[in-house]
Amino acid sequence: MNAGKQGNILILAVDMTGDRSLREYDIEEGEEAVVDDPLVFLAQPDSIIVTRDYASQNGIVSGGKITFETMQGRKDFTVRGIMKAGGLASAFGGNLAIMDIYAAQHVFGRGRMFDRIDLTLKPNVTLDQGTAGIMKVVGPGYTVGSPSQRGKQFESIIQIFSVGATLNSLFAMLIGLFIIYNTFSIAVAQRRSEIGILRSLGASRGQIRGLFLLESFLLGLTGSIIGIAFGLLLARGMASYIGGYIGEIYGLAERTQEISASPLTIGLALLLGVVTSMLAAWIPARDASQVDPVKALHKGAYEVFSEQENRTRLIAALGFAAVSLVCFLSGGVRGPRLYAGYLSMVLAAVLLTPSFVRWLVMLLRPLFRELLPVEGALAADSLMQSPRRTSATVAAVMLSLSLVVGLGGVADASYTSILDWTTAVINPDLFVGTSDQIAERSFRFPAALGEEIGKMDVVDELQTVRTIRFDYRGDPIMLVATSIESLSRRVKPKVIAGDLATMYAQAAAGRGVILADNLALQQRLKLGDIMEIPSPSGILKLKVLGITVDYSDQKGAVMMDRGLFVANWKDDSANLFRVYLKKGVTPEEGKRRILERFGTQTKLFVMTNQQLRNYIIKVTDQWFGLTYMQVFVAVLVAILGIVNSLTVSITDRRRELAVVRAVGGLRRQVRQAIWMEAAGIGAVSLMLGLALGGVFLYYYLGIIREEIAGIRLEYVYPVKMALTLIPVMLGVALLSALGPAESAVRASLVEALEYE
């Protein structure tokens, strides 16, 4: 319901005389008689109970008035009670009000219709027995299930977010691993002489390794605790964001204020954080333990990969690449093989990073030298002489960038596909709905209203649309019923399977249904299959006449002729009218005329084609808002990684940089060498990240098509995004180098040269 200034609220209209046995209304404030005796509530049909959250946010007190838009126009209701926070009052984010069912049916024009019947089973009846018994009585057109099953349906809707979040978390872990690795490399580099002293005083290799691992444990623990606190805050923001999205798409007023985080989840997160930190610190700790006490007391020893290390790494990389290739070639476009192929490819890319870095820096060296002979050579050499340090940073930035490119590619492809679809399918001039929210389905128009609008002199043609959701193999599928004959004249969607003219003709005759491509893919349905759709008249066995591109619903839509729907559902009401105006009538004029004629007697909302397109773009933007957040994370990772890497590099090369300055290198020249080093990291990360992003995109499209959304998106590399990332990442690299470069040129020459 639209509640005026207070926004949207879900009205739970119940039979107050019987509902007390099902639900606990914990009233904290209100007229006692109303609360205690439902008959008093019933006697005053303007009575309403709201939640404490809603009352507080809107300044409502018990006995106060609240105004709703109803079928009878704006109407005042009296708040007879306020429910305590928690329990039922926390449903729908607290945007919930209780009314008497009969009063609600009257003021909201619902006739004698009910949305659902809640009941409790007898103590000795199991859930399965109860469900089977009730289904037998009510027939196949109704859904019988427990509240937990409804939760599962919601979970199925948010699965796409869940898969995305899992992928992002996996990458965050990997990227975090590289950053921690570099941080410990800094610690080892900076404390090299300290390690040498400890070793020469008799500390064993195990003790040195233990020292760094203990440090990593403590840092991991502290970082995880802080991370969990931030994570809970972030989760709240994300839940609200996703809630808003679900609200837009499914018309549910979801406002999340509480995040459920079980002790088990928190414990696991803590464990994961500590284990990641210790794993990342393992190689630096091992390196520290292998420091030669004599060499450690001197400077200038450079880290290199041993031949054995190189060989093992390459063999492992080739192994993962082979697994990925086998998965790809054996038709691994879905299921475990798709994920195995993807993960193997990621691991192969990470393991090959040191080799790629070396080759690319070798290619860059002549260019750098050409630009600035000394500074360029120093920068390139520094990157090459510390392959582990450089590779760790490059790998972190590369993964982050490839995630951005992959998601950006999905966003680009989605925009293109959705815009194509809206042009082909969303072509009426006006849409007349029951709410300003297009997804709102709880309110319906009588069929007669459509006929009257259709007769107006400004209207050329009108299509009456009725949508419902039904359960199909556990998923909430949208059924769209409209005049297929009218549709065939106006809408030419992209056909995936079947012939458009034939499918329209047969569907208009009620011989089957037309499926959205995403539904067909998700449910593995193909042309000619028989689909069983439950209706109040029994299970309808309908042939799949055609498959078209249709993004009406995330879980997919089935389209049938309105005649078939009315005959089987015994319901001729409508959710929406698609209105085509006569030539020469502008959408604004048509809208004005419809509102003038019907706006006063019926609550209706008229949306122009442009407004609906804007709405679709807004929803798409909301969904891809997560991509932009990912870009931010990529930039942050790049800054952290490059600053870390340069800090280690400067620490390692303190004497070298001092020598350059001693023999005549100006501060500017040393700065330029460090900036070029940063630019080198940025450039190599970009090359690898942009290339890997292209591969990621292939897998993401596969996961979206086959695993989560059934949406077939065309592979188009996001060139614009890649071109934007080049100056952004190079700029970020240079920015990251400012601090380390300054610290390098301001260091004492004498100390660095270790004269004394």
Place this chain on the structure above:
Amino acid sequence: MIQLVEVTKQFDGKRQVTALDHVSLHIPKGQMVSIIGASGSGKSTLLNLVGGLDKPTRGTIALDGEKLNEVSDDDLTRVRRDKIGFIFQFFNLLPTLSCLENVSLPLHLRGWTRKKCEARARELLDLVQLGKRLEHLPEELSGGERQRVAIARALSVYPPVLLADEPTGNLDSSTGEEILRLIRDLHQRLNATVVIVTHDRNVAESCERTIRLRDGRIVEDTLR
């Protein structure tokens, strides 16, 4: 050529340490001077100040009349680049650069063209008898060879002043003698002012002048 007037250098820490205490000194152009003294006597500090690697706490240091304690960091760098050649005990060659690149380094920093830099570097490496090791990396050379590359680098701009900090300290005695001969030879050929900090009595005695430091003060100044 080199003029120090009442130069004091103090290091601040938990306890203030005076490394040089009111030192005044004049080294004329073309003189070869050795500075000796026990560890902590201030000899390396003196070399750092003369080389413009550090600035005095008090007093003035002038090189060719230019007061080093009054110029900016970049000007000090230009003085080091154009007028001073350094030879370090631990060679301080850049490990990733070849012999040719190491010797060319100060020339590139001056902005010379690659061709000109390489021609001069080849000439100098020939002079120190390493003409056949141009593309070798420092790790592929012996200690004596590395020091010869370092000397070639120090001479790359034909500086009027050559500063050497324990140039033979990291070498065996015969290689040390060979390096010292080379420095002396270059000093005579180029007429450069040479200041050598050393612990080695033989090295010290081979110079025409020896200055002994103790507790940051000049306690002996012998001209042979």
